[in-house]
Amino acid sequence: MSDRVLAEASEQIAAVRRGARPAPVVRTFFDEKTFTATHVAHDPVTREAAVIDSVLNYDQASGRTHHDEAQRVVDYVRAEGLTVTWVLETHAHADHLSAAPWLQMQLGGKLGIGAEIVRVQDVFGKIFNAGTEFARDGSQFDHLFHDGDRFSLGDMEVTALHVPGHTPADMAFVIGDAAFIGDTLFMPDYGTARADFPGGDARQLFQSIRRLLSLPGETRLFLCHDYKAPGRDCYAWETTVAAERGGNIHVHDGIEEDAFVRMRCDRDATLSLPNLIVPSVQVNMRGGRMPEPESNGTRYLKVPIDTL
Template identity: 65%
Template sequence: MSSHPQDPIREQAAEVVRAALADATQRPVVKSFFDEATFTVSHVVRDPGSKVCAIIDSVLDYEPASGRTSNASADALIDYVKSEDLQVQWLLETHAHADHLSAAPYLQEKLGGRLAIGHEILTVQAVFGKIFNEGTEFRRDGSQFDQLFNDGDRFRIGGLQAMALHVPGHTPACLAYVIGDAVFPGDTMFMPDYGTARCDFPGGDARTLYRSIHRLTALPDEARVYLCHDYKAPPGRDEFAWETTIGAQRTGNIHIRDGVSEDAFVAMRTQRDATLPMPRLILPSVQVNMNGGRPPEPEANGVRYLKVPLNAL
């Protein structure tokens, strides 16, 4: 395994993984749901010893041409949870997504659970609060969420041990969740044949992402990894995929496998990011997601409006 600097929190996360590898009762049951419209994967993560679960990175359907929302993707999660008679303890967000709207408030209304995200959402709220010229009524203290996780915070899903790891770079607030022997890294990295996340959003940084990913690839090779997105890697892969392992990422990720230096990664990522268009839903997504998945309050006519800042991004 590659050499990594001393990182006590990462080592604690590795112990969570090792404990689960030695004890099947600490290995979560994961059911994944793929939304092809946004290429997003949502995960229902269940304690095998109980009916308790968490939902990670849910999707609210949004049609930008009409400005209409719908709940088909979220309803699929609800149907599964109810069919399995599960109890939702957590609604977990890996970050304030720029490519889809979160369905967390809708799910919370229907299923309960505490809504959580990383503490650095405050940074995102400060930056994008200015971009969207939000007034003083927009709270920049993260209070739209029930729980703000710091790096290394521990929690439980039923009897499962879980930890939050701060993995910035794609955004300042990115978290990976280590739940038993399963890792949910958000947008830090994709399938090994597709690579890693972009770093050109406000607050993103390729050098920081390199170091964050190495926090994850220092975890035990056997850890299962459940990704937030897949786009099919060209050429040759015709099926969407979102499950891999830490070992496969460490040895085979085309952008950041063993032997790729930090400077080489930064040069590649910076050059690649300069060619990428902005995500199709970035303006509605960030505007809603930094507010806990809630759209702006209705105006005097009862209609909610999203802003489009011109020439700002």
């Protein structure tokens, strides 16, 4: 991410803080089963909205899906009279399935993700032996964002920031004075995302985090997950740049890059894979769609043996 991009995002945030631009209204829906926060951000004037990191309910034992979490989003959007113009993914999640296509059918909007999704598709297309019929060009999405891309959500400015490290395709979306940063950071008392998935890189993650923490201190940060740190009894998903710089247990000001990389690599080596990584990645690399039905009309998800 270039200094120019950071400067533009910082000026965008400053414009909101001095009242020259509207600040987004944000409503969050938290799914305790996957510990995922879905955010709906809208312009208070035009009522245009974006849905960020949605959840499709999936029962691993039965292979059944339902839309209870996504329906909560739909009910809210309709009750508030919002118009969804974007359905955004911060990355191809490994811990929950996306409900983006279903939300598009209900609410409309374009589906967007970072352009480096093609790298994720290439790696996991091979792991799951998805075949030549699985396109690895990002065409399952309506728009692929590059670092520094700018667009509007109503009267609000939006800047897309490429923040790789957790995965190659991670993006943060700065909407007005709020940044939706996916899995790069957690609440200050919980730390940072893992970097041991295929294509992940702890050093790259540190650099992406420090870039995010170069935004103005008052920038609101909205996170994709929370797991309740020891001693905390409630889930939380909103913090600020200043709070992260001052108190993040893994990456507060003063933590050097090499020390972070050692910590992150050592910690990642002790972690189990997410419970839903096998179904999640197969679906999310397809833009939230299941694989095509087989000859009997049934869709199947594969489980690679002794691979992940």
